[in-house]
Amino acid sequence: MNILIKSATIIDPKSDFHNTIQDILIEKGQITKIDSSIKNPKNYQEIILENLHISQGWFDSSVSFGEPGFEERETIKNGLKTAASSGFTAVAVNANTNPVIDTNSDIAFLKSKAQNHAVTLLPIGALTISSKGTDMAELFDMGTAGAVAFYDYHKPISNPNLMKIALQYASNFNGLVCSFPQENKIAGHGVMNEHITSTKLGLKGIPALAEELQVARDLFLLEYTGGKLHIATISTAKSVELIREAKSKKLDVTCSVAVHNLYFTDEALGDFNTHFKVLPPLRTQTDVDALIEAVKDGTIDMVTTDHNPIDVEQKKVEFDRADYGTIGLESAFGALQNCFTTKKTIDILTRGKSRFGLENTPINVGNTANMTLFNPDAKSKFTRDRIISKSKNAIFENETLKGIVYGIVANNQLVLNP
Template structure:
């Protein structure tokens, strides 16, 4: 079936494309982009006044499936992703049991294919059981479809194991994604170590817990020549370390989550467990450094770090509450409102860091609007004002610190392989 998207502003920073254009889709792929395209046999969708961009890619999502489906499952997570404008997501392996073998990778891939919404790319464990003792079977998982390796939620504390992981993953053309947190420094901490933690009487997690491991991973990447990706960077020091590494040509990339760009540790005041996240919310100085890192290219990607939990796991004492924010459906709106809307990042920079760059890091198809490319497309209404209502989330996770926030800019249609998988209007 042919579909003709008419009259939208078509933006693809990877090609320097920005104009009022039409997009013709035949089956799963784009066949033509241009002005005033005629196609009598195509279904025409008028997108005048809207923005068409390459499908958004979120390379850091927790789907909780298998084993923790009460928090989220592949179907609810894929629905949430589509509603957030994401045509592709990569899911972390901290499930029960962990995704540390080819059978588990195949389970996720096959279930996601049956669901048929946003594309779901499995990430395999670095170590067996995510225990940090013995390497998992990376080669077998790569062959089964794993796009990267991570023990996310746990740091690979053993430097020797991390070194071998980088070398093996590099041999298979895959990137290692590390959750940088020295457990001897962060042990028992529940929020950023500083004035607010002291005021609230809560044990803190120092910046050094992250930065020590970032520095170590950079050194190992330099020595092995294998790429490493630093997950959810949260501190000024981490940004500075990565900036220097990139200047030296070391193969390191990194990401940041919207909550680390728009919130500080002050959000924890009142013992707000929905603001409890790992790494923790930091200070205004750190937020400014993260935004500067996005602007100068030090930080490659913006990710949701979608971490859904049941409310029973959040509606408890702060030190007992689970870490994490349900972020797939708020990420784009937060970035458009508080970064683009505030003049801190350009629209082109945001699209690049939420589409082309994650696809490039994971080496998956996507991130571009061009003839022959997959018709994975996100349609955005930059003028749409909306309020965050977690009760309306497609995700099972309603844990958000942004409840009631007024945002401007929203994905209103998501297409995967030429199929509309989410739309706020009937076409």
């Protein structure tokens, strides 16, 4: 791939050209020249786009596709296409498939399905066999095959001794153990946040306590065992406080938050729209404010789309019976820009890579080209006809979002949106 990108504003604090407008010459997937004006004697394809900005390629730490087993929700091929069109050059893919990704051959399958694609697929192996929470899966073998972390997606480990052993065992090979922060016995049959809105709607609530007890337990276990822990998708102000305290103790813990938990509150469920049924549930404005502040100060290490396609048969039902989950890749950039400045949004979308074994590739001469192309100022309504995902369960449907993605340059490929 040989291209010449014209008049692009570079947003990359690690680049020598941060905050400047430059031409960028890319030959065979490598940045060979950056200058204010570059001629094109070899007649390479020129990329000229309105208000073009570029940054390092974006990363998402929690994406679900469905294949194998739930191809009606999403396939790996279309999922990676969706990720590319949304500006992501790498995605960590969860193990919530059928069968569950819990062996080295399963990891090899995912990697083989993603070969030769512009987007890098990072497989997450299940922490326990079949994600049943009973017996630890083959963590070392999966790590050897390419698993970047171990996580039973949306399934908390109820047995504290199992979590203790997993942290101890994975530390032998620097493995990253992930935990879903919910104590199911407290959550019970709740379907949304336990608060005033749940009482008004007559829906059973999930108390913030259900999350905070699990976070506190896991942090105590981490302090005892050592190892590396990632707490996925926290949603309460108290969880932020607990993790902030743990970091002050120098514990090796990171955490993420789903972008919709930064944007909506539980009041959005007023009309029983099942698109808003997510896990962890949407919380209160107090929680949202604390989460946003924690993203800004770095207590929350990364923001994820928590992209989870659900087919219409599991969503277009009574609220109590609907599955949890929303797609989020395609709306993430615009939603974040409604909450943060452009520079902060790009920081959010590019951090967290090293935790999952990815290297940052600054936009400098000599480096491999791994970048996202976007216009931060354009506004548009996120409508159903714009959704590339096979499933259409979009929590941001009909929201006015700020910024559009033009495409990506990664793995010696150029992907541009029509």
